[in-house]
Amino acid sequence: MRALDLNAATWRKSSYSNQDGGQCLEVADGSAPVVPVRDSKNLRGPVLTFAADGWSSFVSAVRNGELNA
Template identity: 45%
Template structure:
Protein backbone atom coordinates (compact mmCIF):
# COMPACT_ATOMS: atom_id res chain seq x y z
CA UNK A 1 0.00 0.00 0.00
CA UNK A 2 1.29 3.44 -0.83
CA UNK A 3 0.18 6.54 1.02
CA UNK A 4 -1.98 8.95 -0.95
CA UNK A 5 0.47 11.62 0.26
CA UNK A 6 3.26 10.04 -1.81
CA UNK A 7 2.04 11.45 -5.10
CA UNK A 8 3.35 10.16 -8.40
CA UNK A 9 7.04 10.84 -7.69
CA UNK A 10 7.20 8.84 -4.44
CA UNK A 11 7.53 11.78 -2.07
CA UNK A 12 8.89 11.23 1.44
CA UNK A 13 6.81 8.26 2.40
CA UNK A 14 7.04 4.59 3.11
CA UNK A 15 4.96 1.80 1.69
CA UNK A 16 3.99 -1.49 3.27
CA UNK A 17 3.11 -4.71 1.50
CA UNK A 18 0.65 -7.34 2.71
CA UNK A 19 0.92 -11.06 2.11
CA UNK A 20 3.93 -12.28 4.11
CA UNK A 21 2.63 -14.28 7.08
CA UNK A 22 3.87 -12.86 10.38
CA UNK A 23 5.75 -9.91 8.86
CA UNK A 24 5.18 -6.45 7.43
CA UNK A 25 7.67 -5.46 4.72
CA UNK A 26 8.33 -1.70 4.68
CA UNK A 27 9.93 0.13 1.76
CA UNK A 28 11.11 3.68 1.09
CA UNK A 29 9.22 5.23 -1.83
CA UNK A 30 12.32 7.26 -2.80
CA UNK A 31 14.36 4.07 -3.33
CA UNK A 32 11.83 1.48 -4.51
CA UNK A 33 14.44 -1.10 -5.54
CA UNK A 34 16.26 -1.13 -2.19
CA UNK A 35 15.68 -3.98 0.29
CA UNK A 36 12.58 -3.84 2.47
CA UNK A 37 12.73 -3.59 6.23
CA UNK A 38 10.89 -6.59 7.68
CA UNK A 39 9.14 -6.20 11.05
CA UNK A 40 6.73 -8.48 12.86
CA UNK A 41 3.01 -7.72 12.91
CA UNK A 42 3.33 -7.08 16.65
CA UNK A 43 6.14 -4.55 16.17
CA UNK A 44 4.21 -2.81 13.39
CA UNK A 45 1.04 -2.60 15.49
CA UNK A 46 3.01 -1.20 18.42
CA UNK A 47 4.61 1.42 16.15
CA UNK A 48 1.27 2.45 14.62
CA UNK A 49 -0.30 2.73 18.09
CA UNK A 50 2.59 4.95 19.17
CA UNK A 51 2.13 7.19 16.14
CA UNK A 52 -1.59 7.52 16.83
CA UNK A 53 -0.89 8.27 20.51
CA UNK A 54 1.63 11.00 19.64
CA UNK A 55 4.63 9.18 21.13
CA UNK A 56 6.96 10.36 18.34
CA UNK A 57 6.26 14.08 18.27
CA UNK A 58 9.08 16.55 18.78
Protein backbone atom coordinates in the same frame (compact mmCIF):
# COMPACT_ATOMS: atom_id res chain seq x y z
CA MET B 1 15.29 -17.82 7.85
CA ARG B 2 13.84 -18.21 4.37
CA ALA B 3 13.81 -15.41 1.81
CA LEU B 4 10.60 -13.45 1.46
CA ASP B 5 9.28 -13.34 -2.13
CA LEU B 6 7.78 -9.88 -2.66
CA ASN B 7 7.52 -10.01 -6.47
CA ALA B 8 3.71 -10.13 -6.34
CA ALA B 9 3.34 -7.92 -3.26
CA THR B 10 0.79 -5.12 -3.27
CA TRP B 11 2.33 -2.07 -1.69
CA ARG B 12 0.38 0.79 -0.12
CA LYS B 13 1.74 4.20 0.77
CA SER B 14 1.54 5.32 4.37
CA SER B 15 -1.10 7.94 5.11
CA TYR B 16 1.69 9.85 6.90
CA SER B 17 3.77 10.13 3.72
CA ASN B 18 4.48 13.57 2.34
CA GLN B 19 2.36 14.42 -0.75
CA ASP B 20 5.32 16.27 -2.32
CA GLY B 21 7.26 13.05 -2.86
CA GLY B 22 9.33 13.16 0.30
CA GLN B 23 9.14 10.91 3.35
CA CYS B 24 7.33 8.16 1.41
CA LEU B 25 6.95 4.87 3.19
CA GLU B 26 5.22 1.86 1.65
CA VAL B 27 4.01 -1.27 3.42
CA ALA B 28 3.08 -4.64 1.91
CA ASP B 29 0.28 -6.58 3.56
CA GLY B 30 -0.18 -10.33 3.58
CA SER B 31 3.32 -11.44 4.56
CA ALA B 32 2.59 -12.45 8.16
CA PRO B 33 4.32 -12.89 10.55
CA VAL B 34 6.37 -9.96 9.22
CA VAL B 35 5.55 -6.57 7.71
CA PRO B 36 7.74 -5.52 4.75
CA VAL B 37 8.47 -1.77 4.53
CA ARG B 38 10.28 0.16 1.80
CA ASP B 39 11.05 3.68 0.60
CA SER B 40 8.68 4.44 -2.30
CA LYS B 41 11.33 6.64 -3.94
CA ASN B 42 13.64 3.60 -4.27
CA LEU B 43 11.44 0.70 -5.41
CA ARG B 44 14.43 -1.54 -6.13
CA GLY B 45 16.15 -0.63 -2.89
CA PRO B 46 16.23 -2.57 0.34
CA VAL B 47 13.11 -3.79 2.11
CA LEU B 48 13.04 -3.83 5.89
CA THR B 49 10.89 -6.41 7.66
CA PHE B 50 9.43 -6.02 11.11
CA ALA B 51 7.63 -8.49 13.34
CA ALA B 52 3.89 -7.89 12.87
CA ASP B 53 3.27 -7.26 16.57
CA GLY B 54 6.16 -4.78 16.77
CA TRP B 55 4.93 -2.95 13.67
CA SER B 56 1.42 -2.77 15.14
CA SER B 57 2.80 -1.26 18.35
CA PHE B 58 4.81 1.28 16.35
CA VAL B 59 1.77 2.33 14.26
CA SER B 60 -0.35 2.69 17.41
CA ALA B 61 2.32 4.87 19.01
CA VAL B 62 2.45 7.12 15.93
CA ARG B 63 -1.35 7.44 15.82
CA ASN B 64 -1.46 8.30 19.52
CA GLY B 65 1.22 10.96 19.18
CA GLU B 66 3.55 9.12 21.54
CA LEU B 67 6.61 9.65 19.29
CA ASN B 68 6.28 13.39 18.71
CA ALA B 69 9.34 15.34 19.74
